Amino acid sequence: MGFLQTAIQYFWREESPFVLVFTLCLAFLLFTFLKNDQKSVRNTLIFFIACQLLAIISGLFHAMQFTFAALVFHEAAITGAGIAVIRLCGLLAFRIVLPMIRLQPPRITEDIFVIMAYLFWFLVRLRFAGLDLGSIVATSAMITAVVAFAMQDTLGNILGGLALQLDNSIEIGDWIKVDDVVGRIVDIRWRSTLVETRNWETVVFPNSQLMKNKFQVLGRRTGQPVQLRRWIWFDVSLNTTPRQIIRAVEDTIMLADISNVAKFPQPNCVLMEIDKGVSRYALRYWLTDLAVDDPTDAAVRWHVYTALERAGIQLEVEKQSVHLIKENEKYEGVVHQREAQQRVKTLRRVELFAQMTDEELSGLAERLKFAQFAKGNIISRQGAIAHWLYIIINGEAEVYLEAPNGERRSVNILSKGSFFGEMGMMTGEPRSASVIAITDVECYRLDKEAFAVIMQARPSLAEDITHILVERRAQLDSVMHHLDEQTRSQEKSSQRNELLVSIKRFFGL
Ligand code: CMP
Numbered sequence: 001m002g003f004l005q006t007a008i009q010y011f012w013r014e015e016s017p018f019v020l021v022f023t024l025c026l027a028f029l030l031f032t033f034l035k036n037d038q039k040s041v042r043n044t045l046i047f048f049i050a051c052q053l054l055a056i057i058s059g060l061f062h063a064m065q066f067t068f069a070a071l072v073f074h075e076a077a078i079t080g081a082g083i084a085v086i087r088l089c090g091l092l093a094f095r096i097v098l099p100m101i102r103l104q105p106p107r108i109t110e111d112i113f114v115i116m117a118y119l120f121w122f123l124v125r126l127r128f129a130g131l132d133l134g135s136i137v138a139t140s141a142m143i144t145a146v147v148a149f150a151m152q153d154t155l156g157n158i159l160g161g162l163a164l165q166l167d168n169s170i171e172i173g174d175w176i177k178v179d180d181v182v183g184r185i186v187d188i189r190w191r192s193t194l195v196e197t198r199n200w201e202t203v204v205f206p207n208s209q210l211m212k213n214k215f216q217v218l219g220r221r222t223g224q225p226v227q228l229r230r231w232i233w234f235d236v237s238l239n240t241t242p243r244q245i246i247r248a249v250e251d252t253i254m255l256a257d258i259s260n261v262a263k264f265p266q267p268n269c270v271l272m273e274i275d276k277g278v279s280r281y282a283l284r285y286w287l288t289d290l291a292v293d294d295p296t297d298a299a300v301r302w303h304v305y306t307a308l309e310r311a312g313i314q315l316e317v318e319k320q321s322v323h324l325i326k327e328n329e330k331y332e333g334v335v336h337q338r339e340a341q342q343r344v345k346t347l348r349r350v351e352l353f354a355q356m357t358d359e360e361l362s363g364l365a366e367r368l369k370f371a372q373f374a375k376g377n378i379i380s381r382q383g384a385i386a387h388w389l390y391i392i393i394n395g396e397a398e399v400y401l402e403a404p405n406g407e408r409r410s411v412n413i414l415s416k417g418s419f420f421g422e423m424g425m426m427t428g429e430p431r432s433a434s435v436i437a438i439t440d441v442e443c444y445r446l447d448k449e450a451f452a453v454i455m456q457a458r459p460s461l462a463e464d465i466t467h468i469l470v471e472r473r474a475q476l477d478s479v480m481h482h483l484d485e486q487t488r489s490q491e492k493s494s495q496r497n498e499l500l501v502s503i504k505r506f507f508g509l
Pocket of ligand 1: 380386399411412414419420421422423424425430431432433434435471472473475476
């Protein structure tokens with residue numbers, strides 16, 4: 001047998017091609033899919049290739065009759081190659097397969113499994129080499145005791161990390177509060193737990209600290225979704241009763257569609273304190289995404305403010321900061337006139353009032369009430385009794401239908417200059433659709449009485465409105481029943497007559 005042949009036969013075994021192909025494919029797969037861990041895959045592969053070189057060297061030694069050296073090199077090569085394969089399998093299992101089935105075990109679990117696999121492999125190789133496992137275990141227990149004594153603190157952290165993992169007291173993604181630090185857990189490592197704060201800091205907590213001291217897991221309650229109660233404070237003068245205030249705020253917030261505000265438990269408003277002539281209220285709501293606490297607070301605060309404003313309730317300001325402006329009657333008159341002119345200008349842009357004279361518009365302007373709605377507010381709710389006609393002066397609102405199963409179907413988007421609420425106002429029927437503010441919306445509102453006065457002054461308005469109303473009703477129906485164009489136009493003429501009669505009857509025309 002030639003020198004080379006002897007060498008090759010020594011290191012190239014039956015299973016070698018399989019191990020080689022398997023490892024290369026695995027490394028290729030990991031390299032492609034694990035963009036963040038490419039360095040670690042590359043290093044492991046280099047280590048594997050080094051072990052293969054070691055195996056070749058062992059073959060050469062064998063051919064040169066250095067039997068003992070060949071044996072040692074060969075054993076080292078196999079053990080090393082096994083370690084590299086275990087590492088790659090660990091990466092595959094913990095960073096590709098488990099995340100695919102939505103499991104995100106912390107890094108520490110991966111490390112434990114991989115180290116245990118290394119130890120197992122090491123013992124298997126030692127057994128093959130003919131060593132007695134019993135004495136190995138006894139020796140390693142001795143070594144462990146010595147090491148444990150020397151590294152008490154580190155081991156405390158490590159065991160802390162393990163305990164935190166095993167008792168499920170915290171998980172990656174949990175929001176925790178330790179002293180004055182609030183943040184989300186991004187990793188639980190051997191020695192420490194990493195917490196990212198909203199200010200883009202990463203705080204490193206030694207695991208033993210989390211084990212020994214109290215900390216809060218925010219928004220977590222057994223069997224419930226993760227959500228945290230937030231408090232929005234506001235002060236109102238004692239002139240308004242708590243019932244009025246609580247109802248104005250709760251009604252609005254419960255109906256509003258505000259991102260990251262939980263539907264259940266429902267938000268609630270409570271009178272928390274009465275002091276120095278001021279009543280202090282808190283609106284409590286449950287935040288579903290703990291990362292956006294301040295922006296959601298701000299949105300809810302704005303809803304509270306606009307709800308109070310629409311109900312004619314003013315927020316109380318601190319007594320010291322009240323500024324008095326001396327306004328004489330002339331000044332007031334000028335302000336009023338300017339406001340009235342502005343209203344007439346706005347009304348002229350509304351298609352419904354296009355035919356009205358300046359005088360009629362001024363009369364109408366006098367009766368308008370200003371109301372603003374925060375983004376997400378339901379301005380009018382399908383099925384509710386109609387009290388107002390709304391004219392949008394700024395912002396956009398969406399008209400939508402709500403099916404009995406809760407499904408929403410958009411009907412139309414209304415913007416500056418459009419009006420809505422005419423159907424309920426004029427027919428006396430409940431609101432045909434819901435209207436939600438999709439931006440902050442500023443409106444003028446007109447109550448039924450004021451509107452009736454205008455209708456009586458100009459009966460032709462009823463026909464104009466009926467025209468727009470019929471168009472809108474057809475569109476509503478089409479969304480509701482998916483009516484085709486032809487059926488819609490057939491229905492239009494008959495509907496118009498019916499509606500006109502019902503409108504005229506309603507207003508006693
Ligand atoms: P009302 O039924 O009082 O309340 C809901 C309002 O949505 C309704 O009056 C109309 O003003 C408005 N609306 C209904 N359908 C449409 C539509 N197709 N286009 C625009 N607005 C509509």
